[in-house]
Amino acid sequence: MSLIHLMQNKCPKCHQGQVFSTTNLFSFRPAKMQEECSHCRQNFSKEPGFYWGAMYVSYGLATLEMALAYVLLISIGIDAFDFLNLAVCIALVLVLFPFNFRMARLIWLYLFTNLIES
Known part of the structure; x- marks a missing residue:
């Protein structure tokens, strides 16, 4: 991978076309996936329910982000069981939701396109 x-939001097969219509992964606009690659015609809609597994990837990304935020807050001297830690972690996950949504789908698509094609 x-x-x-x-x-860069590129097609997992040819690395030329875009998977999402917006090229910026940090965009707050609703994510719109292309049906297929504009360059190699790779289908991005494998089957109904294909992207349900991306929820696990999104969960992992959110957990990693929260753990990193928690470690950062602890390292700057905020108490371990402070409600500020909880509020910062929740706010971080909410702000990074559009990124996590796109990234989880891209990772899922890259994993299974490369496994099936290899």
Whole structure:
């Protein structure tokens, strides 16, 4: 899996076309996936329910972000059981939701396109 192509929102097969209509992964506009790659015609809608598994990837991303935020807050001297930690972690996950949604779907698509194609 090419991390550079993943972050650039590129097709997992040809690395030319865009998977989402917006190229910015941090955009707050609603995510609209392309039906297929404009370059190689790779189908991004494998089957109904294909992206349900991306929820697990999204959960992992959110957990990692919350753990990193918690460690950062502890390292700057905020108490371990402070409600500020909880509020910051929840706010972080809510702000990063559009990124996590797009990134989870891209990771899921990259994993299964490369496994099936190899």
